[in-house]
Amino acid sequence: MATAQELTPAAIRALTREVSAAEAEALHEQISQLMRQRIESGEWPEHLKLPAEPELAGALNVSRGTVRRAIRTLIEAGLLKQTRGKGTFVRGQMLEQEFAQELISTAQSLDREGVEYQTQVLSARVIQAPSHIAAHLGLPADDLSVLAIRRTRSVAGEVVYLLDNYLPTVLCPDLSPQVLQDRSLFGVLEHDYGVTVESVRRTFSAILPDDDVSAAMSLRPGVPLLYLEQISYQANGNSVEYSDVWVRGDRVRISSWIKR
Amino acid sequence: MATAQELTPAAIRALTREVSAAEAEALHEQISQLMRQRIESGEWPEHLKLPAEPELAGALNVSRGTVRRAIRTLIEAGLLKQTRGKGTFVRGQMLEQEFAQELISTAQSLDREGVEYQTQVLSARVIQAPSHIAAHLGLPADDLSVLAIRRTRSVAGEVVYLLDNYLPTVLCPDLSPQVLQDRSLFGVLEHDYGVTVESVRRTFSAILPDDDVSAAMSLRPGVPLLYLEQISYQANGNSVEYSDVWVRGDRVRISSWIKR
CATH class of the missing domain: 3.40.1410.10 (Chorismate lyase-like)
Incomplete structure (x- = not known):
């Protein structure tokens, strides 16, 4: 089965550098906010596939629960969507x-x-x-x-x-x-x-x-x-x-x- | 496999009544002309499937060669198309x-x-x-x-x-x-x-x-x-x-x- 292009490791590393455990804001909020910026700017385009949660958690050096909560926020905001058995994707406005x-x-x-x-x-x-x-x-x-x-x-x-x-x-x-x-x-x-x-x-x-x-x-x-x-x-x-x-x-x- | 709607027997009988062996015009020309009128008027719409040649020849009471020549004329005029193994269809302008x-x-x-x-x-x-x-x-x-x-x-x-x-x-x-x-x-x-x-x-x-x-x-x-x-x-x-x-x-x- 065909799959959409996945977010590159370099793009994840770039995200990691901006996440700071020292900041007052909850980690999941920092992450969802950074992801939101990339989606809204078009840097992460429609149909882009996010890595699986464990992989993303590992790359960002946070817990799976934190990643899941950040993703949940963006699904509720209509910016990401999850397709069973396929993964998490950037959602378009169409x-x-x-x-x-x-x-x-x-x-x-x-x-x-x-x-x-x-x-x-x-x-x-x-x-x-x-x-x-x-x-x-x-x-x-x-x-x-x-x-x-x-x-x-x-x-x-x-x-x-x-x-x-x-x-x-x-x-x-x-x-x-x-x-x-x-x-x-x-x-x-x-x-x-x-x-x-x-x-x-x-x-x-x-x-x-x-x-x-x-x-x-x-x-x-x-x-x-x-x-x-x-x-x-x-x-x-x-x-x-x-x-x-x-x-x-x-x-x-x-x-x-x-x-x- | 799906097939397009086929021309109804009533529509073929209607055509038959207009074909006359007594007319000077060659039979295949009469037939292609009558079909052309029906296609151009929209009575025979795009994608309509014509019956197979033997069936059409039988219904019109003419030879298969006559039917084949009439169809060939309309294919060359871009009004019909033949798809191998599927049949003859009314062709659209798109x-x-x-x-x-x-x-x-x-x-x-x-x-x-x-x-x-x-x-x-x-x-x-x-x-x-x-x-x-x-x-x-x-x-x-x-x-x-x-x-x-x-x-x-x-x-x-x-x-x-x-x-x-x-x-x-x-x-x-x-x-x-x-x-x-x-x-x-x-x-x-x-x-x-x-x-x-x-x-x-x-x-x-x-x-x-x-x-x-x-x-x-x-x-x-x-x-x-x-x-x-x-x-x-x-x-x-x-x-x-x-x-x-x-x-x-x-x-x-x-x-x-x-x-x-």
């Missing part, structure tokens, strides 16, 4: 979403990052599918009806995602859109309708939003968005859902670890 | 790049799409790495020198990619940037320096370019770009290369097929 590589939804991806978010259903209505959506969903010419649901996902009171989902009404005739305020669409399809999404096709591009999207996301003009088209398939190859998703380009990054 | 999912370079990705492109080296110089790049590359404090190379990749005379690559000079002390006009960076690292890239970390976001990037890409103001940060690693976990890549958001889509 949300990182791995959904170009993994079959996880935007909701699951936010959950994984430990980010709190709210979902709001803006509208839900049965419409005749536009022709490109009808074709992607393989709808028969005599029944083009789809449930069209528009939702937003907000983080810290700011709309980060706008999601337009289109579902053939035959698939989930009695779906109440309000359940999608608290539950994921894939989860509802699987648990309430026995429809399992086995694969998705996603394409990402960069766009400037039109007035409709800007209004729904409460954007000021000129904010670039990631535009994502998604088509979801069952194991038998039949498509079950088409979506257009708009993502704040200045808040969210799509992230992939790719191995040869 | 370039599709799978590099959020696979360890392929922008060059390999264009090759795979069958797109002709030109690479131009704009500048190459040895500089002291900025601190975030030094950290990502794990450079020692006493040798921050990196080879910084700026290149463009153009399709049909238009700059589609701007690539800034940073390589530790110790890794490839005598690298001549001009070789990167014709060869891929990963290929040169592997074949000329024995350095194999085993994994990459890529993050994508949407941005509006600054003046420097706009000028290098000859962009009019307001074109949104995909911005990609890439860090490449050897099998031992050491990073070998850092890049910033800017991608025309109105020309290129990043595409992923994701399986559960």
